[in-house]
Amino acid sequence: MTYLLNFGKLMAFLKLDAGVGRSAASGSNSLDGPGKAASPKSAPGLREVRSRKEVRNERVSGASASGKPGPMDGGGVRRVQVGCGPHNAIVGWWNTDIRSFPGIDAVMDATQPWPYSGLEYVYGEHFLEHLTLDGALRFLEHAGNSLGSGGRIRLSTPNLEWVLLTHYASGAEPEETLNGTMRINRAFHGWGHQFLYSRVMLEYLLTELGFRDVAFFSYGESDTPALANLERHGGFSVYEGQPSVIIAEASRGDAPIAPSQELVDWIKSDYLRYARPGAH
Known part of the structure; x- marks a missing residue:
């Protein structure tokens, strides 16, 4: 089944400026469907099997091993980095990863419900592409709802359009075609990648989830001082106007973050049913 209404809406969206909020029609929808509140077990068909990980977020609360007060503590850190890995912890942030690396503040599965609220900032560098598309949707929903009103998320992820321009040349000699x-x-x-994003796709997801003030920046740059100069991964470049990495920011408004039912249906119909193991 093809969701023509969704594509019509997508085409209309392409004419909007970054940061325009989602339509009122999608404002009350969640992963459970129209009119239902978001829940950890919502959206049959957008569920990931992750029994190994489900218990981990229970360990998030409290101070880190170093004694740093966490986001759930009075006066604790209100800035959370996801997927920091073993080498990219940021001073002054609550640094998390799904693996228990030395020096991180908490082990957590960022696609599961977060125990935090009222966060100032969430940051993920080269993180989003390592999640399945439905996992990314869940991460954005849970991270967004952990932000306080006006709180901001910053994400960097490889740019699909740059990859297409730089990695394959149609009509090339056989050796270059092989390479x-x-x-x-x-x-x-490679590197555990699950899904690559274009700028349009990422902006569409953020907007349909209910984020506001979507904006894109170059490496290390931001209008928000706390979000500037955070990137640690090297190799940033621009080719024919396309940056190798998309760096997006968006804010939470007063409303909960939740995907429109159209977005859920589109992802299930046009991607997940083909991408799942055993799909025909």
């Missing part, structure tokens, strides 16, 4: 075939598949599947 390009390897390069483009490596970009999609």
Whole structure:
């Protein structure tokens, strides 16, 4: 089944400036469907099997091993970094990863419900592409609802349009075609990548989830001082006007963050039913 209404809405969205909020028609929807509140077990078909991880977020609260007060403590850190890995912890932030690396503040699965509220900032560098598309939707929903009103999220992720421009040349000599075939598949599947985003796709997701003031920045730049100069991954470049990495920011308004039912249906119909193991 093709969701023509969704594509019509998408085309209308492409004419809007960044930061325009979602329509009132989608404002009350969640992963459970129209009119229902978001819940950890919502949206059949957008559920991930992660029994190994489900208990981990119970360990998030309290001070870190170093004694740093956490987001749930009075006066604690209100800035959370997800997927920091073993080498990219940021001073003054609550640094988390799904793996228990030395020096991180908490082990957590960012696609599961967060125990935090009233956060100032959430940051994820080269994190989003490591989640399945439905996992990314859940992460954005839970992270967004952990922000206080006006709180801001910053994300960096490889730019699909840059990959297409730089990794494969149609009509090239056979040797270059072979190398390009390897390069483009490596970009999609290497390093644990699950899904690559274009700027339009990422902006559409953020807007449909209910984020406001969506904006894009170059490496290390931001209008918000606390979000500037955070990037640690090197290799940023621009080719034919396309940056190698998309860096997006968005704010939470007063309303809960939740995907429109159209967005859920579109993702299920046009991607998940083909991408799942055993799909025909």
